[in-house]
Amino acid sequence: DTAVSQTPKYLVTQMGNDKSIKCEQNLGHDTMYWYKQDSKKFLKIMFSYNNKELIINETVPNRFSPKSPDKAHLNLHINSLELGDSAVYFCASRQGAASYEQYFGPGTRLTVT
């Protein structure tokens, strides 16, 4: 009964490859997020979708493309991977305007070699 799940948990790949990370939430939330946590634990928002519509798009290279096929899923596709993309990527979700809490997934550790 995991609330926010991500796959894969670990991803090791070479520079130049294209990869996807998937996120699913079973909480019935309207809003989903992608965050990137670098090696120093600094956490920064990348994207947010509300009801499948993009509402936050921070300064992220356009090699990163989020896709929300439905309200419960927000996937992250990364083209032409670079060494600097190595990080832990967290998905999160939130319900409605009245709720402040974001529920985070367990993270996907991406290592680009």
Added chain:
Amino acid sequence: GNSVTQMEGPVTLSEEAFLTINCTYTATGYPSLFWYVQYPGEGLQLLLKATKADDKGSNKGFEATYRKETTSFHLEKGSVQVSDSAVYFCALRISGTASKLTFGTGTRLQVTL
């Protein structure tokens, strides 16, 4: 812009010691404030929150008071346990910004016997 500043870690304490992790913020609006905790290998979990000045958030023995005059939200616990070892993130959210959380850099807490 909005930003959160946390004390550098790691913070190393003996079990039952008193904990303070400092957090200050700058914000263009009137923020809500949060503490999130990340246990090893896991995603972030909301620890406590405060939505207006002088509010005190508390959970699991942790407390933090929203101080508007000093723009601070310091985390405290009277007696830490080994199980409290984790990374603690202070964060703020300005209403109307699609619930985007702005995080501090995180403070690692290590509690030893």
